[in-house]
Amino acid sequence: MTQSSEQSMRERRAVCLLSGGLDSSTCLAVAQREGFACYALSFDYGQRHRRELEAAARVAAAMGAVRHVTLPLDLRAFGGSALTDEIAVPKHDRVEQIESGIPVTYVPARNTIFLSCALGWAEVLGAFDIYLGVNAIDYSGYPDCRPDFVRAFEQTANLATAAGVEGRGRFRIHTPLIDLSKAGIVQLAASLGVDFGLTHSCYDPLPDGRPCGRCDSCLLRRKGFAEAGVVDPLEYAA
């Protein structure tokens, strides 16, 4: 507990980064279970899969977030990722075919940018807790999903802000999924009552909204559900 006793008498607030995918939705459910009044934050960063933002709004509403803000932040001004640019999203038939290393879907500095904005909102709200649904096990290709990065950002946050410098509290970046396998995340989500049908994970959905089933994100999700022995209610195109 990093909250002061005075603050814990009031509503305990947390900012929860929410993409609308399985991981961030599960992370929001964890924050709710831990007793936080949750302020969900999504970004309209020019992602090619707009379904993600619709999913985020559905999940935030279904889970009882106090407020959900979708911040427009057009990272296409910089280019450089298959998620925001004209680079093709890689497709595979099996999860084993996913290339190791940093994937082309990597968006430069994305989690740093998202956490920075979450930090700004947290300070305005008087919150010191930020939830981020990163996972370093099944998808360790992204540098900004690793514990070293999260700890470094946390240290920066406490030096960057009036609230941190004045000692009103200590910012904490919660990453409850970071050591879980995708199957473990599915099991945790199921135990918390996450409505899987509301979530969206695909990097490249069909025009009718169905997930492609063959991008890295779909493959890892399907593998996670299979290993967890849980039925994924989404209807995949392939």
Place this chain on the structure above:
Amino acid sequence: MTQSSEQSMRERRAVCLLSGGLDSSTCLAVAQREGFACYALSFDYGQRHRRELEAAARVAAAMGAVRHVTLPLDLRAFGGSALTDEIAVPKHDRVEQIESGIPVTYVPARNTIFLSCALGWAEVLGAFDIYLGVNAIDYSGYPDCRPDFVRAFEQTANLATAAGVEGRGRFRIHTPLIDLSKAGIVQLAASLGVDFGLTHSCYDPLPDGRPCGRCDSCLLRRKGFAEAGVVDPLEYAA
């Protein structure tokens, strides 16, 4: 020099955060003098003084920035600062009347957010150098203008990015003004040929664009010019 020899054979690029004020304009001039091809980055963050963005565009063009991007990022979604919200900007007659401590014009996590976006652009550009015109001497009230914060962010940047993690280079946040007085900044700017008439520092300009002359930023600027013995070409309202 953190550039690899291969990269130094090519164009050396830097991302320069540019508000259009005296400090960031001087910082851009320093980056140019140091031989960087400069990519200037401004933010339309809902600041009440739109003149700032016009000044940034003028300064970037006049100084020969390779490119100038103004990224819309509406921090009014969070509220919490006199620069973005309905809180009044404090006015004084003399610089000695400026309150100590963190001013109401503090925008929560602003420099963290700005540096994060600069980092994303830098990675796309293959740049490892980011210029930030913060100053810890004459205006130490902002926590995110201090050396401790800058070093912490730099460390985070090198853990956050593919370029940093893969060892392609080491990100460096340059803060050439951090130890200068405002008078020292004016002298440096004059020596670099900064066109002071293009810059804009006021937090609360008049409808006709003239700086108010009585906000903290105007008072510190005027004191800096006076102490440097340089004429400020701006026409102040008061």
